[in-house]
Amino acid sequence: MKLSLGLAMLLALSLAPSARAASEADYKAAYAAAEAASKEAAGMRNQWTVTVSALAAAKRAADGGDFGRAVAAAREAEALARASIFQAVSEKEAWKAMEIR
Amino acid sequence: MKARIHLLLGSLSAALVAFALAAPRVIAADKVDPVADAKAFQNFFFQKFPNVKHEDFVNGPYSMNEDMKRQWQEKEEFPPYEFALEAGKEMFSTPFKNGKTYADCFPNGGIGIRQNYPYFDSGEGKVITLELALNRCREANGEGPYSYVKDEMASLTAYMAYTSRGKLMDIKIPDDPRALAAYENGKRYFYTRRGQMNFSCASCHVQSPGERIRAETLAPALGILNAMPIYRSEWSGMGTTSRRFVTCNSQTRAVSLEPQSDEYRDVEYFLSYVANGLPISGPGARP
Numbered sequence: 001m002k003l004s005l006g007l008a009m010l011l012a013l014s015l016a017p018s019a020r021a022a023s024e025a026d027y028k029a030a031y032a033a034a035e036a037a038s039k040e041a042a043g044m045r046n047q048w049t050v051t052v053s054a055l056a057a058a059k060r061a062a063d064g065g066d067f068g069r070a071v072a073a074a075r076e077a078e079a080l081a082r083a084s085i086f087q088a089v090s091e092k093e094a095w096k097a098m099e100i101r
Numbered sequence: 102m103k104a105r106i107h108l109l110l111g112s113l114s115a116a117l118v119a120f121a122l123a124a125p126r127v128i129a130a131d132k133v134d135p136v137a138d139a140k141a142f143q144n145f146f147f148q149k150f151p152n153v154k155h156e157d158f159v160n161g162p163y164s165m166n167e168d169m170k171r172q173w174q175e176k177e178e179f180p181p182y183e184f185a186l187e188a189g190k191e192m193f194s195t196p197f198k199n200g201k202t203y204a205d206c207f208p209n210g211g212i213g214i215r216q217n218y219p220y221f222d223s224g225e226g227k228v229i230t231l232e233l234a235l236n237r238c239r240e241a242n243g244e245g246p247y248s249y250v251k252d253e254m255a256s257l258t259a260y261m262a263y264t265s266r267g268k269l270m271d272i273k274i275p276d277d278p279r280a281l282a283a284y285e286n287g288k289r290y291f292y293t294r295r296g297q298m299n300f301s302c303a304s305c306h307v308q309s310p311g312e313r314i315r316a317e318t319l320a321p322a323l324g325i326l327n328a329m330p331i332y333r334s335e336w337s338g339m340g341t342t343s344r345r346f347v348t349c350n351s352q353t354r355a356v357s358l359e360p361q362s363d364e365y366r367d368v369e370y371f372l373s374y375v376a377n378g379l380p381i382s383g384p385g386a387r388p
Contacts, residue, residue, distance in 0.1 A: 045364065047356035048297045080297070087294060095292040098303050100138075100145045 022071040027062050030074035034058065037081035046088035051080040133281045135274050135374055138288070142375040146323040150311070159327035159382040161320030165311035169318060173386065182259055182332040182384040185339045189260030192253060197242040203257070206238035215258075215265035215381050219370050220273065221280040228283050228366040231258055232341055249360035250347060255330040255339035262330065262383030270327060270381065272374040283363075287371030290364050291322075296353030302368070317388060324376045326369060328385030335388065342369055 034055060041047045054077035062070035146158060153164050163170040180186075193211065196202050204210035208217075218231035235257055236246040247253040274280050294301045305314065306322035313319070317335075329342045336344075343360035346368065350357035358364055 042356070045358065046295055049351060049354045049356055050297050052356060083297075087299065091293045091295075095289055095294070095301065098292040098301060098307070099288070100142050100307065 022067040024062070024067055027058070027067045027070040027074065030071045030078070031055075031058055031062070034074045034078035034081060037078050037085065041081045041084040041088070044085065044088040046084050048080055048084045051077050051084060054080055133285045135281070135284055139375045139377055143323060143378075145307070146310075146321050150321070156380050158321055159324035159376075159379050161325060161328060161385065161387060162311075162318040164321065166318055169388075176386060180332070180384075181334075181386050182330075182339060185256040185259045185330075185332065186263055186384060188253075189256035189258070189263075192257055193260050197239070197244050199242050201242050203235065203238055206234070206241065211261060212264045213268060215262045215383065216268040216271050217273075219366060219373060221275055221277065221283060221370070223275055223277055223280070226279045227363070228287075228370045230342070230361065230366055230369055231261065232343060233361050233366070249341060250344035251336075251338060251340050255341050255344075258330045258341055259339065259384035262381055265381045266383070267380050269378050270324075270373060270376045272370070272377055274374060283367045284371055284374060286364070287367030287369070290368040291371055296350065296355030298353040300353040302349065320387075322372065322375075324379045324382075326372050327376055327379055328382045328387075330383060331385040331387045333387045339384070 034051075038047065038051050038055060041051065054073050058070045058073035058077060061067070061073055143155075146153075147155060150158075150165070157164040160170070160173070163173045193203050204212075208214055215231065218234070219228045221227070222229045232249050232254055235254065236249070239246055247257075274284055291302045294304070303322065305319045306325060310319050310321035326342055329345065330339055331345075332339050340348075341360075343365060346365045347357040347360060
């Protein structure tokens with residue numbers, strides 16, 4: 001019992017750093033990564049509206065000082081942008097499968 | 102040993118024959134052949150909907166659903182695009198400040214020519230749509246351009262379409278590699294999936310015409326531009342071909358392109374070409 005309690009405390013302590021509140025620096029890093037991916041998608045003429053919305057939501061949350069929400073929205077924007085890039089790359093050939101012949 | 106050599110030679114011959122048979126198909130699949138494309142495109146719809154009269158495809162969802170068709174025919178007695186049509190007629194004949202009119206910019210004074218748009222301009226190396234030609238006409242005569250998506254542009258194109266009703270779509274692809282490239286680019290755009298919904302134009306208008314997407318009945322891609330511009334109840338107003346492309350994109354959660362971007366011009370070229378031989382029915386009315 002004592003051993004499992006000790007292990008649990010150790011586990012809780014080891015996870016503690018990742019559970020800390022997001023800082024402005026975290027937000028800036030997450031936003032920069034999302035913005036770069038979003039620009040890449042736009043350059044491929046394949047931007048998604050939801051990426052733009054998530055980026056805007058991240059900025060709004062950061063402006064309001066809620067960096068936790070801002071980081072989450074920025075990470076979502078990056079994931080969406082990366083999905084749109086994947087779509088654009090795969091569709092370079094995949095569109096042919098849909099063609100009426 | 103001899104038997105093994107025979108077996109090897111036999112396999113090699115079989116492989117060569119198989120390659121020879123498959124190779125022309127591979128080449129044909131990658132060759133741009135608009136005539137074959139248009140034939141295949143039209144046959145696809147004719148076979149999928151054997152009870153729809155060929156010329157009826159230009160009426161979009163009404164060709165897919167008898168009830169909707171009857172309602173639309175009744176509405177056509179007092180069509181919702183009538184105001185735009187009247188406005189377009191007046192605008193068309195009103196001189197610019199320099200005294201010239203739209204008629205001076207177009208063949209046949211702009212009357213009965215809708216079926217020839219878009220066309221490929223060999224001088225410029227690009228596709229010219231009717232909307233683009235109208236704004237260029239304005240700018241050449243010292244007037245400011247109109248919005249490409251609605252209002253005045255929709256009224257002008259409504260009038261020009263109306264003077265061409267019943268004329269058969271007649272889009273030419275000149276013997277110019279740039280024209281073929283534009284056509285191919287339009288075709289690629291039409292079939293390419295985009296947006297978070299991962300839809301292409303074809304997902305709705307080839308794979309699912311006649312089906313419902315929420316409250317709407319999807320129109321077939323064949324002849325879909327013959328009815329443009331349209332009054333759409335959903336928009337509570339008129340919209341141009343540009344507006345249709347922009348809203349289609351945003352419905353798939355893709356950021357739409359600029360009206361009259363190369364991609365939109367090219368997809369208009371492709372869709373109009375494969376509708377060759379079908380009548381102009383614009384301006385139209387849609388739910």
